[in-house]
Amino acid sequence: MNSRNTTVAVYGAYGHTARFVIDELERRGFGLILSGRDEERLLALGNDHSGAQIRPASADDPESLHRALSGAAAVINCAGPFAHTAVPVLDAAVRAGAHYLDVSAEQVVSLAIFERAADAGTVVVPSMAFFGGLGDLLATSAADGWTDADAVEIGIALDSWHPTEGTRLTGQINVPRHLIYTGGTFVPPPQPPRTLKWEFPSPTGTLEVSELATTDSVAISRHLSTPEIRVHMSQQPLRDVRDPGTPAPVAADDSGRSSQTFLVDAVVRRGEEQRRATVSGRDIYAVTAPLVVEATSRILDGRITRTGAAAPGELFDAQDFLRALAPEPLTLLWDGR
């Protein structure tokens, strides 16, 4: 670390995803500000992170947010549903001169953040997470320099999906606002959703997948000129996440990660040519931490010189970014062109 300010505030700090983010920030030597609306839970969390500053703040109270973020070089907003937190935390971050990143899986929120922060004086990256950031980095890696394409298709295979409370609450708000990107624009998805067979690399093989509205399409549409960005997921996790009886994720070992596995396969087509990039790994919540912390690190170490809102694929060298996270927590399964 050099003499730059490397203090990072995490808002929503005692949430499931935020805890992975805080551990990753700490592991990499960043200073920590832990913020959120429940002071007692922040203090309890602080017991595990000596040296962290505890700063309660409410998304409804701009002055408390401003105080919480003052002195931070960046804020990572992990408090979702983001429909309630993204705009106030973004505004407070920009006012405090801090970069803003979030892990939103809400398309309309990410679209709004791109618009609101287009000319922000700091760097703003919404959806720097499993949904959003990872798909964009994969599609950008696969595109390998193409700035336009006929179509981007992403296939996601999860062996299961045990959702957190935050995922369930977000789904309640977000499902009626789902959008897919087709014909060069965002439109409501057809009902029933498009279903097709996806050939994943072995040993997963061919699975039936259904179209899913994710923030991957928002991020990719910012910088890759293409009329079609379609994202699909295998059936078992969709059944799990829609079942109110599915339990929350539990740690399978000391890393805190659950046993859930993921495979994300991005295919970019132009004319007769097709390019592909694929990764596998464990736990979609946990892997969000190295993704958003690697992004924060690249912004704070001076590699990023532009400001304003940007998608991961336009901000970072996508192939270099993904390689930095391999072989753990990501396994890169490139099969080239």
Ligand SMILES: NC(=O)c1ccc[n+]([C@@H]2O[C@H](COP(=O)([O-])OP(=O)(O)OC[C@H]3O[C@@H](n4cnc5c(N)ncnc54)[C@H](OP(=O)(O)O)[C@@H]3O)[C@@H](O)[C@H]2O)c1
């Ligand atoms: N894009 C992706 O791939 C990805 C990956 C992981 C997570 N996420 C998203 O991240 C969010 C959190 O997920 P999670 O798994 O960490 O859920 P979680 O364990 O339930 O944590 C949610 C956190 O958000 C806080 N929060 C919620 N509403 C708030 C509000 N209005 N004001 C202040 N704080 C608020 C909660 O605090 P309280 O307990 O005080 O409400 C808690 O700290 C969800 O929206 C989820 O969809 C997205």
